[in-house]
Structure formats: structure tokens, C-alpha cells
Amino acid sequence: MKLATRLHRSLRIARTAAALWILYKPPEYASRLLRRPQPDRTQTHERAARLILRSALDLRGVIIKLCQSVATRSDVFPPPFIHVLKQCHDAVPPKPFDVIRAAVESELAKPLSAVFAEFDEAPLASASLAQVHRARLLGGERVAVKVQYPDIEDIVRTDLANMRRACRVYEFLDPQPLALMPLLEELTTHIGFELDFLREADSADRVRGLFADDDRVVVPRIHREWSTRRVLVMELVGGLKVTDKSALEAAGLDPGVVVQDLMRIFVRMILAAGFFQADPHPGNLFAMPDGRIVVLDFGLAKELPEGFGLGLFELMFSMMTLNESAMIRAFRELGFQTKTGDPNTFVQIARRMMERSETGRFEGEFTEDMTDELFEAIREDPVVSVPSDFVLVARVFALLSGIAHTLGQRANVLEAMGART
Amino acid sequence: MATAANSETERLVYTSEELLESDACEAPLVAGGVRCHGGFDAEGAYRSPRTRYRAPAIRAWQARLKRDGATLLEVPRELMPPQFPNVAQAKLLVREGVREPIVRALTIISIVEGFGAIIRDVEVPDLGALIHEPIAGTALAHLRGALFEAHARDESGYRDEGGHKQMWEAARDLAFEKPRIPGDVLMRLMGRGRRDAKRERAFPQIDEKLEALLSTMAQVLVVEVFAMGTFAWGEALLSDPEVSAAPKPAADLIRFIRSDESPHVEYLRTALSEVRARRLRTQDGGEIAGRTVVDGILHRVLRAVASERPKQQREDVRRDLVAALQNAGRPESLLEAFEALATPWTPPARTGFEPPLAASV
Numbered sequence: 059m060k061l062a063t064r065l066h067r068s069l070r071i072a073r074t075a076a077a078l079w080i081l082y083k084p085p086e087y088a089s090r091l092l093r094r095p096q097p098d099r100t101q102t103h104e105r106a107a108r109l110i111l112r113s114a115l116d117l118r119g120v121i122i123k124l125c126q127s128v129a130t131r132s133d134v135f136p137p138p139f140i141h142v143l144k145q146c147h148d149a150v151p152p153k154p155f156d157v158i159r160a161a162v163e164s165e166l167a168k169p170l171s172a173v174f175a176e177f178d179e180a181p182l183a184s185a186s187l188a189q190v191h192r193a194r195l196l197g198g199e200r201v202a203v204k205v206q207y208p209d210i211e212d213i214v215r216t217d218l219a220n221m222r223r224a225c226r227v228y229e230f231l232d233p234q235p236l237a238l239m240p241l242l243e244e245l246t247t248h249i250g251f252e253l254d255f256l257r258e259a260d261s262a263d264r265v266r267g268l269f270a271d272d273d274r275v276v277v278p279r280i281h282r283e284w285s286t287r288r289v290l291v292m293e294l295v296g297g298l299k300v301t302d303k304s305a306l307e308a309a310g311l312d313p314g315v316v317v318q319d320l321m322r323i324f325v326r327m328i329l330a331a332g333f334f335q336a337d338p339h340p341g342n343l344f345a346m347p348d349g350r351i352v353v354l355d356f357g358l359a360k361e362l363p364e365g366f367g368l369g370l371f372e373l374m375f376s377m378m379t380l381n382e383s384a385m386i387r388a389f390r391e392l393g394f395q396t397k398t399g400d401p402n403t404f405v406q407i408a409r410r411m412m413e414r415s416e417t418g419r420f421e422g423e424f425t426e427d428m429t430d431e432l433f434e435a436i437r438e439d440p441v442v443s444v445p446s447d448f449v450l451v452a453r454v455f456a457l458l459s460g461i462a463h464t465l466g467q468r469a470n471v472l473e474a475m476g477a478r479t
Numbered sequence: 480m481a482t483a484a485n486s487e488t489e490r491l492v493y494t495s496e497e498l499l500e501s502d503a504c505e506a507p508l509v510a511g512g513v514r515c516h517g518g519f520d521a522e523g524a525y526r527s528p529r530t531r532y533r534a535p536a537i538r539a540w541q542a543r544l545k546r547d548g549a550t551l552l553e554v555p556r557e558l559m560p561p562q563f564p565n566v567a568q569a570k571l572l573v574r575e576g577v578r579e580p581i582v583r584a585l586t587i588i589s590i591v592e593g594f595g596a597i598i599r600d601v602e603v604p605d606l607g608a609l610i611h612e613p614i615a616g617t618a619l620a621h622l623r624g625a626l627f628e629a630h631a632r633d634e635s636g637y638r639d640e641g642g643h644k645q646m647w648e649a650a651r652d653l654a655f656e657k658p659r660i661p662g663d664v665l666m667r668l669m670g671r672g673r674r675d676a677k678r679e680r681a682f683p684q685i686d687e688k689l690e691a692l693l694s695t696m697a698q699v700l701v702v703e704v705f706a707m708g709t710f711a712w713g714e715a716l717l718s719d720p721e722v723s724a725a726p727k728p729a730a731d732l733i734r735f736i737r738s739d740e741s742p743h744v745e746y747l748r749t750a751l752s753e754v755r756a757r758r759l760r761t762q763d764g765g766e767i768a769g770r771t772v773v774d775g776i777l778h779r780v781l782r783a784v785a786s787e788r789p790k791q792q793r794e795d796v797r798r799d800l801v802a803a804l805q806n807a808g809r810p811e812s813l814l815e816a817f818e819a820l821a822t823p824w825t826p827p828a829r830t831g832f833e834p835p836l837a838a839s840v
Contacts (some may be wrong), residue, residue, distance in 0.1 A: 322669075330666035356519045364662055369588075371665060375644075379635035383513065384645065422598070475669055 067117055067213070068220050074113040075224040079231065081106050081214055100138060106144035114143075118150050119210065120217040120249060122186040127245050134437070152184035155209055158191065161208045165289040173284055177203070183341075187214075187252055192294060199293070201281060204255065206288040211253060216244055244446055252357040255290040260294070260336075261359030268331050275323055276352045295352050297344030301464045309347045313465035319351050321474035324458055328451055329367040331476065338457050350353065350385045364446055366392070370451060374471055377408050377420035393445035407435045422453035422472035425463075491539055497532040498625040499632070510732055511649030512577040515641040516633065517735060525731075527739040528640075529629045537745045540618045549756035552748050552773070554704040555831050558781055560789035561822040562712040563796055567822045569712075572800075573722045575813055579803045580796065581716070582658045585651040587668055588709060592736075593644030595634035595702075597808065598627045601695050604688040609764055611758035618750040626746050633739050642734050650713065650732040654723035669796065681779060682772050684761040690772070693754065696774045700747040701784050703740060751777075778832035785826045793796030 081102055089096050110128075114121040127145035128135055152205040158181075159170055170177055176194040183190045188206045195201055225238045251257055259280040267276035276295055284291040300320065306313050320343065320439045323443060327334035335342070336358040344352040369392045376384035382405045389404040412420045414431040429452045436444055462469035504518025514537055516528035527534075541551060562574065569581050603623040606614055614620045636642030641649075651658070681689050710733055717723045718730030754769040761767055804814055 326666070326669055330663070330669050332662065365660065367662075367665055368660060375590075375635070378633070379593065379642075380638065381636040381641070381645075383639045383641065384636060387513075438629060475665070 064216050065211075067216055070113055070117055071121075071217070071220040071224055074109060075227065077109055078106050079228075081109070083231070099136070103136045103138035107139045110139075111142055111146060114146055115399050115463050117217070118186055119213040120186070120221075120245075122146055123249055124152070124221065124242075124245055127241065127248075131273055135436075136348060136437070139250050150184055150186055152181045152347065155179040157208065158189065158205050161205050162203065162289055164208075165286045166284060173292065174203075187249075193291075195281070195284075195291075201291050202278070202294045204290040204292070206253065206255065214249055214253065218242070218249075240446075248358060251359075254287055255285060256266060256287050257359075258290060258355075258357045258359070259285055261263065261333075261356035264333060265335060265353065265359065267358060268327065268333070269323070274350050276346065277349050277356075278352070278354065295346075295354075297346040297350075297352050299340055300343045300351075301340045301461055306345060306465070309345075311345055311347070311349055314467050315349065315461045316345050316351070317465055317467040317469060318474065319349075320458060321469055321471065323351060323353065324454060325474040328362070328454065329371050329471075332362040332364070332367050334360060334362070334451075334454070334455060336346070338454055338461075340461060343461070360447070360450060362451075366447060370448070371475075374420070374422065374424075377412065378422055380419075382408075392448055393443060394448075395443035407432060410435050422470040423459055423462075423468050424452060424471065425459045425469075426456040429453070429456040485699070489539065489547065490536070491543060492619060493532055493536050493625070495628070496624040497620075498536060498621060499529050499533075500815060501528045501533045502531045508735065510641065510646055510728075511652050512745060513641045513645050514639060515646055515649070515667050516636065517739065525735050527735070527742070528633060530742060533626070533629055533742055533746075536621070537618065537742060537749060540616075540749050540753070541745070543548045543616065544752055544756065547756065549752060552752045552755060552777075553776075554701055554748070554781070555827075556704070556707075558785040558825055559705045559708050559832060560785060560826070561824050563709055563789070563793045563822075564800070565820065566712055566715045568645055568817050569716050570719060570722055571813075571817055572818060573716075575809065577800075577803050577807055577809065577813075578655060578658060579661055580800050582655055583661045583664055583799065584796070585647060585713070586660055586664050588713070589644050589647035589651070589777045590664070590668060593635045593642070595643070595699070596631040598634075598695070598699060599631035601692060602688055603627075603692060604686060606689070609686050609689045609759060609760055610754070611768070612623065614753070614757075616745050617753045621752050622750060626750075627818060630743050630746075633743070646732045646736050650717055650729045653725040653732075654717045654729040656724045667799070673735065681775055682767070684763065684765075684767060685759050685772060687763065689759065690776075693751070693773060694776050694780070696751055697780045698749055700744065700751065701777070701780050702793075703744045703747065705784065706740065707737065707744075710734075710740070774832040775834060778830050778834065781830040781832065784832070791824075799827070 082099075084101070085097065090095075110125060114125045125143040129143040129146065130141055159177075166173060173196065174193045175196050175198070178192040181189040181191050182202065187210050188204050191203045191205065193201050193203050221242055222239075225242055228238065259282065262277050262280055265275040266279075269277070278293040278295050281291040281293075293399055298309060298311075300306075300316055303313055306316060320338075324334065324338060335353055335356055337355060338353075342353065342355045346352060346356070347466065369388060372384065373388035373392060375383075376388050385408050386401040386404050389407075390401075391406075411428045411432050412418060414427040415421070415423070415425060420428075432452065433449075455469065457471040501517075502520070505521050506519040508517045508519070508525070518526055520526055529784065539547045542550060564580070564584075568587070572578070573581055606619055606622075610619075618626065631637075632642060634643050636645055680690060682695075713733040714730045714737070717733060718726045720726045723729050751773050757769045757774045758766040759769050759772055802815070
């Protein structure tokens with residue numbers, strides 16, 4: 059990456075950090091000096107989030123990823139950040155085809171025509187780290203080729219270093235800082251995963267193996283011979299968007315069965331196998347006209363610690379069956395800790411979540427409302443430690459619940475396990 | 480005392496609160512550090528939870544059924560497949576240090592027991608409108624909010640008390656000293672492939688919710704009756720000092736569970752017998768004998784439970800076992816010794832609820 063670009067990115071990040079400081083700190087000092095209560099910060103949060111969003115849209119790359127990450131952490135950040143930064147979609151303008159061609163040829167050490175009979179110049183999709191092109195191998199098979207942007211690793215390194223610096227300054231200046239550093243470390247790990255396409259290939263193979271006994275689940279086959287750390291060649295599969303109810307019905311598919319299948323797939327990955335595709339947004343899931351479900355994008359596939367699935371199951375089960383002592387045990391076993399050590403805090407949190415469900419009870423579905431309530435309860439003080447895996451899994455179930463509700467269905471985790479016959 | 484017993488058997492109507500009420504206990508049941516339901520009376524005898532009124536109520540409904548000339552249905556025990564691995568096989572494995580399949584089996588039993596709580600969510604339609612004869616003063620009239628709720632609480636625990644799920648876990652942890660739980664437990668529980676989205680209806684002429692209710696009750700009844708074999712297996716296994724680190728407390732827990740389960744079997748067979756003795760309204764304004772419907776449903780359930788499922792479960796357990804033996808580097812001779820202890824079993828050809836029999840009301 060050119061020095062000028064690097065400098066521009068560093069300065070932009072520093073400028074944003076300074077603007078945020080000005081937004082928050084002088085009013086805080088003034089209140090303290092004048093012994094006035096702290097004013098409501100909702101508007102300040104909103105302005106800060108918009109400031110960050112503008113920088114992200116300008117700089118793209120890892121900043122976009124950071125914003126997406128913040129938008130999923132309602133356990134740490136106030137609601138205005140979540141609402142504003144949710145708009146930070148991954149779609150970015152594509153790189154010119156010449157750049158992509160050069161990247162592929164350099165990675166495969168061959169001219170494009172030595173591998174592909176056809177290669178669409180227009181991408182199927184473009185995101186912050188890579189873009190995908192439709193192509194056809196010399197053997198005739200239609201494939202999707204995911205190509206990492208050539209300078210992205212440098213950009214990531216620079217941006218992460220800048221953000222780390224900004225975080226340190228923030229932690230130094232703020233007596234009660236938000237826990238941004240762990241979030242940044244988590245983001246660093248996740249981006250590392252996403253930049254390694256061979257890891258993604260391994261993850262896809264692992265999930266395909268998990269469903270070897272279920273011909274209704276499709277994970278695109280990877281062409282290992284043409285895949286590298288920065289280029290991934292996979293079977294081209296697609297289908298109907300799982301959120302397009304009329305298209306599903308027009309194809310003769312029952313949306314209820316589609317949701318049931320989606321839930322079964324994710325429950326099996328998360329609770330039973332402890333290894334899952336952690337990004338089930340509607341762009342990564344399709345229903346084929348014959349009812350098979352396609353799962354794409356294993357860049358963020360994640361391994362859960364041993365016993366996590368059983369622990370999460372126990373938590374949901376205890377909530378469903380109103381068993382408070384089991385709830386407390388499950389929260390603890392998952393790694394939650396309270397500030398006071400009072401176990402009733404967990405029961406209160408669970409009650410608040412249940413109150414946000416339509417029936418006032420937990421019936422096996424983690425809705426977005428319930429997840430929001432959980433994180434709001436956590437943010438309000440009593441819990442000091444929330445396992446990051448739990449946050450990720452709760453987000454996955456909330457996304458699936460969103461898909462289910464779009465189709466007029468419910469995303470019941472326990473039902474997907476076979477609890478209700 | 481005799482007078483009280485007589486008046487008990489004459490009383491047929493109870494409130495939900497009464498049917499959920501427990502006897503006062505002198506000491507609580509604490510298992511593996513978890514406060515569980517039930518407790519001990521002054522003589523140290525175990526008292527099942529929520530039976531203060533539920534037990535006499537069930538006896539009263541059964542007595543009424545008998546007075547009305549109806550029979551109490553029996554699920555034939557000979558249809559119950561033997562436990563696999565059986566007690567001798569399980570003991571052999573544990574003695575040989577291959578504990579994982581047994582720990583997995585006990586964990587799955589605890590989860591399945593807990594899932595019994597979903598009975599509280601079974602929709603009970605307006606039975607008075609769907610059944611020709613009156614149902615006041617029957618078990619049927621006490622399902623919603625009372626018998627189902629008591630059943631659910633017994634299985635999964637409620638508020639600050641553990642239920643059968645936690646009691647099975649405690650028995651496992653006592654016997655095997657908090658063993659490592661195999662990571663594939665939930666995978667085994669989920670099984671293979673997918674389930675059909677909608678169950679095919681056997682009696683489309685009756686109300687759909689009524690058929691769903693009767694099917695669920697029949698399934699749960701069969702599971703509860705067959706579970707008696709699991710309890711006997713658990714008690715025999717965990718009471719053996721060669722296998723269990725805490726033979727008495729572990730086996731006692733299973734014994735308590737077995738005694739708590741008895742009201743479940745009794746109220747379910749009473750309610751189904753009450754339906755069997757009545758006529759159901761069909762959707763076209765006609766009627767059908769309750770016996771035809773209940774026996775037809777029971778036949779279907781028993782045929783599935785006594786033939787296909789045990790075979791599949793057996794295959795799954797055997798596969799786990801072979802893997803466990805291989806992982807432990809155990810010789811094939813152990814597998815041969817294990818197989819030699821197998822209980823031969825052929826499912827009976829008849830369920831006792833065959834349709835031709837069912838048709839003769």
C-alpha cells in the first residue's frame with residue numbers, strides 16, 4: 059500500500075477519534091465542574107455513530123467490519139450505535155476486472171484462460187474484503203470464484219494498528235472506558251479467519267461432512283486444485299432467497315418447511331456439532347426449487363468450546379420449563395458472571411427476556427426483541443462477563459428468527475431439536 | 480381413615496391448585512447439590528411431589544370408570560423392547576473401563592425426561608363440545624393447567640426445584656463421579672435426517688386438535704410405560720457397587736423417579752380409557768366410537784415404537800460402542816463378550832389394538 063494512502067487512513071482514523079472525544083468529554087467535564095447531572099446522551103451517541111459511519115463508508119476495508127461488529131454488540135454499545143451502524147452493509151463498489159484478473163493469475167501462477175473457459179467480468183457480489191465472479195472451468199463445470207483484494211491484508215494491518223492506538227488513547231483518557239480492546243481483538247481474529255480462504259474451504263468441507271447423511275443440505279463443493287489462501291473456486295449453486303415468501307410459494311415450497319429445515323441445520327451445527335457458519339444473513343442462504351437448502355460463506359465459521367452446545371441447550375431448556383435453579387447453573391456454566399455474585403440477577407435477566415416474547419414465556423425461540431432485552435439488561439450493569447461465543451450464537455438465532463418472521467413462521471430452537479413431536 | 484379414603488374416592492372434581500399441591504415433607508430431597516422436588520416424611524419415606532390430591536383424584540376417576548362398566552386400558556408390557564445395552568452388558572462395559580456409552584445413555588435419558596415438560600404446551604380443545612357424553616368429573620376434564628402442568632413440573636423441575644431431568648443427572652454424577660459428558664450427546668438426540676413437517680392424519684373425520692391431543696397422550700403413555708424398563712435398568716446398574724461409586728443414593732434417585740412416574744401412567748391411561756368409553760363427534764355431524772379412535776392411534780404408536788425405533792436406536796448405540804472400544808484400544812474379544820450377553824428379542828406380531836379389534840365397539 060502506498061505511503062500516502064496509509065497516511066490518509068491513519069489521519070482519518072485519528073481525526074474521527076478526536077471528534078468523538080470532543081463530542082463526549084467537554085460536556086462531561088462541564089457537567090462535573092458545574093456539579094450538574096450528566097445530560098441524556100442519546101443524541102450524542104447518535105451523532106457519534108453517524109460520525110463513525112461516515113468514516114467507515116469513506117475508508118471501507120476493516121472499518122466496515124468494525125462497524126458491523128459493533129452493530130452486533132448491543133451488550134456493550136448503546137442502542138443508537140446499533141441502529142446507525144446496522145446500516146453499514148458489506149456491499150462496496152467492485153474493483154476493476156484488471157485488478158481481479160491479475161490477482162487470480164498471480165495466485166494460480168497461470169493465465170486465466172489456462173483454468174477457466176469463461177470468467178464473467180462483472181462480479182456476482184462485492185464486499186469489503188473480496189468479490190465473487192461467475193466462471194466456467196475448462197471441464198465445463200460452472201463455478202463461483204471468490205477473489206481477495208490484492209492490497210487488503212496491508213489495509214487491514216494498518217487499520218487495525220490505527221484503531222488499537224486510538225483505543226489506547228481512549229482508555230488512557232476515559233476513567234470508565236467501554237471494553238473496546240477485547241472487541242478489537244475479536245475482530246482481528248475474525249478478519250484473520252476471513253482472509254484465509256483455505257480455512258474457509260476446510261470449514262465448508264467440515265460442514266458438508268456434518269450433513270453427509272442429509273441430502274437436503276447443500277454446501278458448495280470446493281475445487282481445491284484451483285483454490286489458494288486468496289482465491290476460492292467453488293461449485294456454483296444458488297436458488298431462491300429464503301426471505302422471498304412469494305417466490306418460495308410459487309415454486310411449490312412450504313415456507314414453514316423451509317424455516318424448519320434452516321433451524322434444523324443451524325441447531326445441528328451450533329448445539330450438536332459445536333461448529334457453525336456464523337453469518338446466516340439472507341444473502342448466504344437459498345432454497346432450491348426441490349426444497350434443498352444451500353448454505354454459503356464459511357469465512358466466519360466458528361468452533362465452539364466443548365460443552366457450549368449442551369450449556370446453551372440447558373439455558374434455553376431451563377427458561378422454557380421455568381426452572382430457575384437450572385437457569386442459574388446454566389448461565390454460570392456458560393461463563394456469565396455477575397458483579398454482586400447474586401444468582402437472582404440471572405433469573406431477573408431471563409424474566410426480562412421472557413417478558414419480551416409474544417406469550418410472556420420462552421417457548422424455544424430467541425427473537426431479536428429478546429436478544430435486545432438480554433443485552434440491555436446486561437449493559438445496565440449486573441453482568442460483568444458475557445462469553446463472546448454466546449453473543450455470536452444469540453446473533454445467529456436472532457437472524458434466523460428474523461428470517462422466520464419474514465415468512466410468517468417461528469424459529470423454534472427446541473422444536474428443531476425434535477422436542478415437539 | 481376408612482371414611483376419609485371413601486370420601487376421597489367419591490370426589491371427582493378438583494381445582495388446578497389442588498392437583499398441583501404436594502404433601503408437607505419433613506426433609507427435602509437434595510441430589511448432587513440440587514434441591515429436587517418431593518421429600519421425606521417423618522418416617523423417612525419418600526413422598527412424590529404434587530400427589531396430595533392428584534393420587535386420590537386418579538383413584539377416584541378410575542373407580543368411576545369401573546362403576547360405569549368401562550375397562551382401564553393396559554399397554555402390553557411384552558411389546559417393550561429390552562434395554563440396550565442390557566444390565567449385564569452395561570456392567571461389563573463399565574468394569575472394562577468403557578464408561579462413555581453408559582454416561583451418554585444416562586445423559587440422553589435425562590434430556591428426554593426433561594422434554595416431557597412440553598406436555599404443558601399441548602393444546603386441549605373444548606372436549607365438552609367434541610365428545611358426545613359429558614366429561615365432568617373425569618381425568619379428561621382436568622388435563623389443562625392441572626394434570627399436564629403437574630406432569631411437566633415433575634419431569635423438568637419447576638422454579639427452585641429440580642425434576643426428573645436433574646435427578647437423572649444427579650444419579651449419573653453420583654454413580655460415575657461427575658463424568659465428562661460426551662460432546663455428541665445432542666447430536667445423538669437429534670438423530671439423522673429430517674422429520675416430516677406434517678403428520679399424516681389417521682382420523683380426519685374428527686377435530687384435528689382432538690386427534691393431535693389423543694396422539695400425543697398415546698405416545699406419552701407408551702413412552703412412560705416403556706420407561707419402567709429403563710428405570711429398572713438404571714436402578715439395577717447404578718445400585719451395583721462394582722459399577723457405581725454411590726450405589727445407594729444413585730439407585731434411590733431412580734427409585735424415586737419411578738414412583739413419581741406412576742401418576743403419569745395412571746392419569747394418561749385413565750383419560751384415554753374415558754375417551755374410549757365415549758363417542759366422539761365427527762366434523763360432518765355424525766359420531767365415531769372413542770374406542771375406534773384411541774385403539775387406532777395406540778396401534779400406530781405401538782407398532783412404530785415396538786419395531787422400527789428400537790432397531791434404529793440399537794444400531795446407533797452399537798456404532799457408538801464400537802467407536803468407543805476402538806478409541807479405548809480394546810480388543811475385539813470385548814465386543815464378542817458384549818454381544819454374547821445380548822437379550823434376544825423379536826417384536827410381537829400383534830399390538831393388541833389392531834383395527835379389526837378396534838372396530839368392534
